[in-house]
Amino acid sequence: MATDDDGDRARGRTGSRDASVQTVEKTLAILEHVAHRGGATARDVSEALGYPLPTAYRLMQALVQSDYLVHLRAEHRFELGYKLDRLGLSLHRQVGVPRPVRQEVARLHEQADAAAYFAVYRGADVVVAHVVDSPARPRLTPLSFGFHEAAHATAFGKIMLAGMTPESVDQYLDVHGMHRLTDSTMTSRDELDAHLAMVAQRGIAWEHEEFVPGMTCAAAGVRNQAGMIVGAVAISAPSESVDAARERRLAHQLRDASNQVSRYYRSGRVRGTAA
Known part of the structure; x- marks a missing residue:
């Protein structure tokens, strides 16, 4: 009692x-x-x-x-x-971007003449794991290592959301929401769902000034042996520099980079070189 x-x-x-x-x-x-x-x-x-x-x-x-x-x-x-x-070094080791993947992101940066990114799933989050930029082509603020917000408004976030089940997208958005970041940010779930369906069909996600005014981003998915999206390669560039011709070139360069990184996650090799 x-x-x-x-x-x-x-x-x-x-x-x-x-x-x-x-x-x-x-x-x-x-x-x-x-x-x-x-x-x-x-x-x-x-x-x-x-x-x-x-x-x-x-x-x-x-x-x-x-x-x-x-x-x-x-x-x-x-x-x-x-x-x-020391904690920061441990975090980088845990997220763990292999050297061949870092090399492919650096290659994308040079070929696309744009800041280049690699994002992965970490638990239930979509996280920026590696960035390659330069003074002439700086990364978007705040897209540095560890950024894990606003997947609905970023190109790498969209390509990874497009690879999720509807239930997983529900869970992600329930936690993170769809906050308006610019006048162009999608905040309607119906609009986002339609957009993600198009992204899944095309294999390239575009984001035109939805995350940062005046900037355009694009991303392609990285797939594992089962064909599931487990990451993304992405670029960002000033919108004024991205005309229709450059969009086609960027899409080709992103597909090439994503194919090589996917190959690494399937076989441990990229462009015929051992990891």
């Missing part, structure tokens, strides 16, 4: 768990703030995040002890610690 003491202990355990979760959330918020600001004092963090100054300082010192922050005492400020770099 439950007693009042049992209830108090249960509430105590729940309260302790809630406090622990709040501490983790505060700690992560501090890391993000320091990263975004390029460094910060405890007072900066206290004022920006609304934490009491002693709490901010205590959590930041704990992060220093764990090597996630460093304390520059002479400057009375904190900056990111070295363990974060």
